Amino acid sequence: MYLEQCNQYLRSVELKKEKIGSFSRYPFSLPAIKSLSKLHFHPKVTFIVGENGSGKSTILEAIAIAYGFNPEGGSINFDFSSKDTHSQLHEYIKLIKGIKKPKDTFFLRAESFYNFATNVDELDKIVPGLFSSYGGTSLHNKSHGESFFAVFMNRFLGSGLYILDEPEAALSPARQMSMLSRMHQLTSDNSQFIIATHSPIIMAYPDAKIYEIKEDIREVSYEETDNYQIMKHFINNTDSMLRILLKDN
Template sequence: MRLLGINQYLRSIELKRDKIESFSKYPFCLSVIKSLSNLNFHPKVTYIIGENGSGKSTILEAIAAAYGFNPEGGTKNFNFSSNDTHSELQNYIKLIKGIKKPSDGFFLRAESFYNFATNVEQLNREVPGLFASYGGRSLHEQSHGESFFAVFMNRFRGNGLYILDEPEAALSPSRQMAMISRMHDLVEQDSQFIIATHSPIIMAYPDSIIYEIKDEIKVVSYEETEHYQVVKSFLNNTEGMLNILFGKK
C-alpha cells in the first residue's frame, strides 16, 4: 500500500509524547491516545473508525485544528466559536506535510454544522452572494441533510484537503452513495480525505486505508471492520437478529 507520498498534502501525524505531563487526564487518558505514536495517511482517503467514545472524533478534530481549520468547522477563514469544547490534543501533535499545498480545504463536522450554517448566514449579510458557494440557497432554509449535502457538493472544489467528521449523520443511504461518487471526482482532482465515520457505505471507497480503534488503533480491511460485519449480519438475517435483540428464542 502506497503511503507517505511526498506529493500528498498531509503525510502523517506524530504525538509529542514527551510533552504530555500526564496520561491520566482527558484526552490523553483515552486508550487510543495512550498507545498512539504516529499515524500515516493514505494519499487519497483515510478512514478512522471506532465505537462512540473511542476517540476518533477527538483525533480528527485535533488534526483539523492543528492544520488551521476552525474546530467547529469550515475553512481556514472561519473563526466563529459558539462553545469552545475541543480538546488540547492539537497542541501535542506534529503534522508531517508533503511538498504540495492544497488550494482548497474544509473541515466538515455534523456535530456543529448548525453553528457553521449560522455563521455563513451572518457572513452573507456582510458579503452578499456568498450563498453561491454553497448551492445558491441559505443553509438554514434547507433540511439538515440537504444543507449538509449542498456544502459537500458545491463548496468542495478539488485540489484540497477535506476532513469529515461523521458525515453520514445527516445523509440518507442514497445520499451517502452520491457522496462517495463525489469523493471519487474530487480524488481525481488531486484531493485528499480524512474521514471519521460509522457508515459501511462511506467507508467503502476502495483506494483507501482504514484505521479501526479498539483500545489501540490498527489497520483493517473493509470486510474486517465491525461496522461492515454487524450491518451485513443484520441485513442477511434480519428476523433472527431481531429475535436475539428482543430476547426471543
C-alpha cells in the first residue's frame, strides 16, 4: 500500500491554516474550507461531491492551479485566459506528490469549456494537425456534449493525472456510462482521477474514494451520498415524489 501511494501522482492536499488571516472572507468562509485540514487521494479515483455552492469546485480548482494547470482548463501547457474568476485558495494549500510524474495531464471543467475549445482552434492555426488529438475537427463543430466526450475519448492518453470538474454537465446518462468504461481503461493504464461531480452514475466507479461536503468534509461510501439516496428514492417512488413536488400551494 505504501509503495502504491508513493507511485500515485498526487497523494494528498493540506490547507495551510496558519497562513490564513481570517476565515470570514471567501473562500475561507465556506464551511468546507473551514473544516479542511488534509485530504488523502485514492491512487485511482477520488470524488468530491456536495450541494451547489458547497465549495467542491473551489477546492478542485485550487488543487489544479496549485499543480500548475491553467485555471480555465487544458493540459499543463495551456496558458490562455479570458477572465480571472478563480479564488486565491491555491496559495493556501500544499500538495503532497508521489515519486512518479504523469506523462499526460488535463484539467477539464464545464464552466470554461467554450473558452478552452476556442483556444484549441487558435492553436491549430499554429500547430496544424492539433485537432487530431480532439477527434479530428474543431470542438466548436460538435454539440457541447459531443465535444466534451471527444476530449475525454481522444485527448486522454493514459499514465496521466486528470482533474475533472462536473464532467457530467454535458453528458447523457449513456455517455456517462461510457465515461466509466473509459475511466477504467485509463486507470488500468496508470492514470489517476480527481473529480467533482453530482452524477450518481459517475461516482459509482468502484475503485474510488468519495469525500462528501456538508457542514464539513468526510469520507463516505457510495450508498451514503445524498446524490445516490435522493436519486434512488425518486426512481423507486416517482409517483409519490411528484405528488409532493407538484402539489399546489
